[in-house]
Amino acid sequence: MVKRPTSQRGSSKVLLSDFWRPRVRWVGALALIAMVTAGKLALTLGSGPVDAAPAAPAAAVLTDDNAPHRRPVKVVAPERLKLKAAQGEVMVPAYSSVALGDVKPHAGIRRAVIVVHGRLRDADRYFELAGKALKASGADAESLLIAPQIITTADAARHDLPPSAARWKNESWLGGDPAKGPYPVSSFEILDGIAALLADRARFPNLERIVFAAHSGGAQLVQRYAVVGRADAVISATGLVALADGTDSAAGKASIRLRYVVANPSSYLYFDAQRPVNIAHCREQDRWRYGLNDPVPYVVAQGDARSFEARYLGRRVIYLLGGNDIDPNHSALDKSCAGEAQGAFRLERGNNYFAHLQRRAKAQNLALRHSRVEVPGVGHEAERMFNSVCGRAALFDAAGCDMKPGEAMMAPK
Secondary structure, three states, rough: OOOOOOOOOEEEEEOOOHHHOOOHHHHHHHHHHHHOOOOOEOOOOOOOOOOOOOOOOOOOOOOOOOHHHHHHOOOOOEEEEEEEEEOOEEEEEEEEEOOOOOOOOOOOOEEEEEEEHHHHHHHHHHHHHHHHHHHOOOOOHHHHEEEEEEHHHHHHHOOOOOOOOOOOOHHHHHHEEOOOOOOOHHHHHHHHHHHHHHOOOOOOOOEEEEEEEEOOOOHHHHHHHHOOOOHHHHHHHOOEEEOOOOOOOOHHHHEEEEEEEEEOOOOOOOOOOOOOOOOOOOOHHHOOOOOOEEEHHHHHOOOOOOOHHHHHHHHOOEEEOOOOOOOOOOOOOOOOHHHHHHOOOOHHHHHHHHHHHHHHHHHOOOOEEEEEEEEEOOOOOOHOOOOOOOHHHHHHHOOOOOOOOEEEEEEEO
16 A cells, blocks of 8 residues: 655745855765755754745746657547637547548547647657546447547647648647747637537437547646536537536537546646645635636636636536655646646646535535545556546546546545
């Protein structure tokens, strides 16, 4: 059994410069550097209790241009999705289990799963690992799997992509920011566009369900999209009825149900100013994408942000949390003050967020249609999360994991 680390509260990490003195021996300085680097040296400042360390810079998440997620991708997906946005048509690379450019009807498709990659934008890997989970679920004959690739300006330049290719500056797509070209479309609009494509009854006459799923960085995008996304409005615009998955309706074939699967993200969007960890002077924790202040244009365009919470609580969202995703020093963990205010590591942050939603729903006398599932023995591993019993159930409706709305559960091994 892996022992879960406890959060380090009431301490402030001291910079090396605070200790350095000209007369310190060289050997002692090297030892001190090693201790600080390993995060093993901390001093308690002041006489009273301190809730947490002072606020770290908001962008304390691997912003080095040489970091792996900043490098151009090695492979660009072969499928070319042409999606209509408000400003015009854009192209998005993707992997798909059927040719999406083919206009003939796919009558056997009843479920579409859109799996979003992480910060590395490795859509090929996510398409492959989600495909393994699909095959294991036994639902491949009736399921369509799509893995869009949200590319950056560096990707577009390296692979000489056409001007119509939507591209973002670094990892700005994680929060729905506008693209750098060819139009300032939000990354959320890419998901809207895929929903519109799937709602075309000429192509998918029997589609019953759309699932948006992601792990890690992509799960940050999908979680925010579950809050502010317009997939239901896009579907309704076609004349179909958009429903939260699990909702009873007499609409039959005239309806499409929506579900969102959020696995091991670094952070979540909160609906009030309360956080599990009190970090002084952390202004970022209430700003977009940790809170609803100063949101991106996609959100502003929808008007009153107060309506988002009730809508979100009523949507079908499943949180998959790795029982061993407990490393507070994971290289891809959001270590900004806004991230740290949500907890020390991903499992803790996910549990804290679900408790936040339960509290908010109860205070407003609203039904919570979300489920929180802990997958024991799994760390920050997309393949093992998606191919777990509850992962296959969340993505492809496989049997073996009874996830009840409003409840937290431990997944069967």
